[in-house]
Amino acid sequence: MLWVECPNCGSRPFEEYRYGSVFPVTPAAVTDPDARNVDYAWMQDNIAGITLERWFHEAGCRRWFTARRDTTTDVFLPVTD
């Protein structure tokens, strides 16, 4: 079973958490304002690797936090900023 580090509750089982979303990033190469809107509304980076995303500790402290995760292994990594 996967264990995930919550900044408030410490290490808790994965099932307690709910996925929020990744931080949407529209590529700088998309310059047309309409195209940027379409990209923001619909397109996904869908990275196979390490992503920065928001998770919600639903069955715990019920607070949102930022997580770094490898989508190929589902392993959570320390957030560095």
Place this chain on the structure above:
Amino acid sequence: MNEFVETLLDLPWQTCDPKPAYDVVIIGAGGHGLSTAYHLATRHGITNVCVLDAGYIGSGNSGRNTTIIRSNYGIPESVAFYQHSLEMYQQLEAETGCWIMHSQKGQIWLAHSVTTARTEQTRALMNQAMGAKTDYIGPDEIKRLCPQIDLSGGGRYPVHGASYHHEGATARHDRVVWAYAQGALRAGVHVFQHTPVTGLLRDGDRVTGVRTTHGDISAGTVISAVGGNVTTVADWAGVRLPIRTHALQAFVTNAHAQEFAPIVSSNDLVFYVSQGPRGQMLLGAEYDRFASYRQATSFSYLQSVSKKAITMFPFLAKLRIMRSWTGICDVSTDFSPIMGDTGVPGFMISTGWGTWGFKAIPAGGEQLASLVATGSAPLIEPFGLDRFAKEAAMADPSSAGTR
């Protein structure tokens, strides 16, 4: 007929290495890739075609689904497309001479609340208007079709009614892939297994071929029929996709007497169950909520689906989980497939197959082949990638997992 009655499978593999150039190169030898190649060769006489796969044929999502064929979707364009596919499945054994173990079972889509019952009534009417055979039925008829059901839903999920999709069916996933592979190979298409594509060849904007572990291959048209890793392939062409990759899990139990006739789905509980040809009960539900490329089964999933299924079908409690599997599926932002041109010359795509790809294999391949050969494919016209910029998204409330 059962699964142990083996029919002779004849796959006449080419003996040469990949040629330096083909008219069409298809990335991904799953159902959609091979169906596209098959239809290019048999309907349009385009046989200078090569299909490449990183693994063996059908080793991706074509081998990791729950083999349900249905057309009871929630928007007219989808119903028209999937109904055509369903009808092609009904003819596939006659057309290819391959036994795909097609079995028409009928699908019962349960409603446990007045609101859902209304949704199912709407679905039935809309399906009928678009030529799909779906009726709204009451609890008595449900009990007649499926005596194992507990109509009280364990006291908590009473059955108000259901939409009944008469032509709901299943087929053997490998055999569908093999049928199209055989037809394509016999027509002269080259299919290379264990040949991963590592990049695309570009000439300015245009995609002119693929880079593989067995050398470069140039192509008039490159089609991505990749499942799971489509974003990587699209990135090579500079195409942004409205796709997020999720894991989809399913499992089968040990064998049970052959007496469970239909496919049963529940809208409110979110699970479905059918019985396989060996007597195994097949259970599935929605895809995992978080994006992931990891093909892993989780204990919590097995537990939650089992609990839901036992609520409706108490006899399942006596069975054991024998085998589970997980595919990674490309879920589009509007829950409809994406097929056709990408805006990059020489590069076409068939993706967004989320949890509804298997049933679309015949029509998806047929329509994409038609688009390549003639430039026209009316059934998939609404499903182009350009629909998002045109504010014409195909949000489908009845595709699986749309909640």
